[in-house]
Amino acid sequence: MGETKPVLPRRYHRLREVLNRRQKDLTVLLEDVHKPHNFSAIIRTCDAVGVFAAHGVYQHGDVPAFSETAKGSQKWVNIQTHSDLKTAVNDLKNQGFTLYATHLSENAIDYRTPDYTQPSCILFGAEKWGVSEEAVNLVDYNIYIPMFGMVESLNVSVAAAVILFEAQRQRLAAGYYEQSRLDPETYHRTLFRWAYP
Amino acid sequence: MGETKPVLPRRYHRLREVLNRRQKDLTVLLEDVHKPHNFSAIIRTCDAVGVFAAHGVYQHGDVPAFSETAKGSQKWVNIQTHSDLKTAVNDLKNQGFTLYATHLSENAIDYRTPDYTQPSCILFGAEKWGVSEEAVNLVDYNIYIPMFGMVESLNVSVAAAVILFEAQRQRLAAGYYEQSRLDPETYHRTLFRWAYP
Ligand SMILES: C[S@@+](CC[C@H](N)C(=O)[O-])C[C@H]1O[C@@H](n2cnc3c(N)ncnc32)[C@H](O)[C@@H]1O
Ligand SMILES: C[S@@+](CC[C@H](N)C(=O)[O-])C[C@H]1O[C@@H](n2cnc3c(N)ncnc32)[C@H](O)[C@@H]1O
Numbered sequence: 244m245g246e247t248k249p250v251l252p253r254r255y256h257r258l259r260e261v262l263n264r265r266q267k268d269l270t271v272l273l274e275d276v277h278k279p280h281n282f283s284a285i286i287r288t289c290d291a292v293g294v295f296a297a298h299g300v301y302q303h304g305d306v307p308a309f310s311e312t313a314k315g316s317q318k319w320v321n322i323q324t325h326s327d328l329k330t331a332v333n334d335l336k337n338q339g340f341t342l343y344a345t346h347l348s349e350n351a352i353d354y355r356t357p358d359y360t361q362p363s364c365i366l367f368g369a370e371k372w373g374v375s376e377e378a379v380n381l382v383d384y385n386i387y388i389p390m391f392g393m394v395e396s397l398n399v400s401v402a403a404a405v406i407l408f409e410a411q412r413q414r415l416a417a418g419y420y421e422q423s424r425l426d427p428e429t430y431h432r433t434l435f436r437w438a439y440p
Numbered sequence: 441m442g443e444t445k446p447v448l449p450r451r452y453h454r455l456r457e458v459l460n461r462r463q464k465d466l467t468v469l470l471e472d473v474h475k476p477h478n479f480s481a482i483i484r485t486c487d488a489v490g491v492f493a494a495h496g497v498y499q500h501g502d503v504p505a506f507s508e509t510a511k512g513s514q515k516w517v518n519i520q521t522h523s524d525l526k527t528a529v530n531d532l533k534n535q536g537f538t539l540y541a542t543h544l545s546e547n548a549i550d551y552r553t554p555d556y557t558q559p560s561c562i563l564f565g566a567e568k569w570g571v572s573e574e575a576v577n578l579v580d581y582n583i584y585i586p587m588f589g590m591v592e593s594l595n596v597s598v599a600a601a602v603i604l605f606e607a608q609r610q611r612l613a614a615g616y617y618e619q620s621r622l623d624p625e626t627y628h629r630t631l632f633r634w635a636y637p
Binding site for chain 1: 454455458461477481484485486487488489490509511512513515516552585586587588589590591592593594595597598601602605608609612617
């Protein structure tokens with residue numbers, strides 16, 4: 244019903260500019276990250292580094308609502324929720340992703356070590372409990388951000404930002420933001436959805 | 441009144457370990473950053489990268505309370521508030537700091553360009569308004585974090601994390617966390633305050 248509103252040329256140009264930089268092979272998997280401002284800040288960071296789709300598993304509660312902190316980023320980042328962790332991880336592995344859980348274990352590696360120009364999915368844990376043991380056992384690597392203070396962990400949206408901007412740095416150096424890396428079908432389907440919501 | 445409780449050796453060792461890594465020449469200046477969870481997350485990040493003291497100017501409201509997000513970091517990072525921006529900036533300049541405002545202006549530079557092993561103070565702006573014009577005119581440089589999305593800015597605690605961890609990276613490479621860089625007086629006064637609060 245009703246007509247689709249025309250998109251102003253400047254707006255259309257901007258949508259394409261952003262879409263040209265979207266990265267289908269960089270993503271996050273949020274495991275019960277449940278505070279609205281953390282969830283929102285992470286999706287906003289995803290938008291800024293060009294994550295095409297973000298993933299969530301909520302086995303211990305509902306998917307959080309977006310707060311004002313999201314600044315509308317939820318319109319520009321696809322959010323895919325999965326019924327359970329195992330399904331999510333297998334799905335992402337089948338798509339060729341290497342999975343990194345942010346978890347301080349004995350064999351965890353510094354977050355600056357991995358090559359994030361390869362298909363990479365970073366898994367973040369719940370505010371209180373962190374990444375589950377199940378997740379730790381399913382992923383390929385554990386990574387951590389070195390800390391030198393008294394507090395034992397970072398805020399989850401802070402940790403996500405630090406790692407995603409390291410990925411952005413690597414992808415910038417590799418020229419990944421210079422021209423579109425999306426297949427034409429995804430590109431045009433998304434452009435249509437963005438332009439005519 | 442009352443006895444001071446003895447500090448367990450393990451606790452004492454940990455306090456010293458953290459104090460050994462504190463950096464007096466790396467700080468932030470928060471200009472009306474007023475949401476408790478942002479303020480709290482920034483102080484927690486300061487703790488993690490070893491900021492000794494953080495600065496705030498609140499000319500448009502009260503200093504925010506700490507939320508649960510701070511995880512007690514306010515005990516380990518000195519928080520100094522200033523009556524007004526000009527006083528704060530002059531004070532920091534007199535202490536030898538180079539001031540960087542996070543502000544997207546024509547002559548802003550990429551946040552990875554500065555040498556943060558030199559005395560550095562990063563200025564962050566209010567959630568709604570960003571860094572004030574007054575601040576922009578007072579600082580030495582404007583810096584920005586490159587963004588490739590639809591949303592025009594990052595959450596302030598996210599921006600702080602990205603820049604402070606770049607500073608941490610540079611300081612780690614320079615060996616700044618290997619042995620104490622504090623003068624003996626500051627070291628012992630702080631250790632005493634931490635051990636016998
Ligand atoms: C507040 S922490 C969880 C703390 C929990 N008590 C634990 O021990 O895991 C929430 C999430 O933030 C991320 N995180 C926090 N600190 C981190 C660090 N230093 N390196 C990497 N990720 C971190 C992880 O995703 C973690 O699951
Ligand atoms: C939400 S932003 C303020 C937005 C405001 N509308 C403006 O135009 O400045 C709050 C603060 O986060 C920091 N910030 C946000 N995005 C940033 C970026 N890309 N680079 C550096 N700092 C940023 C700055 O300190 C800014 O003042």
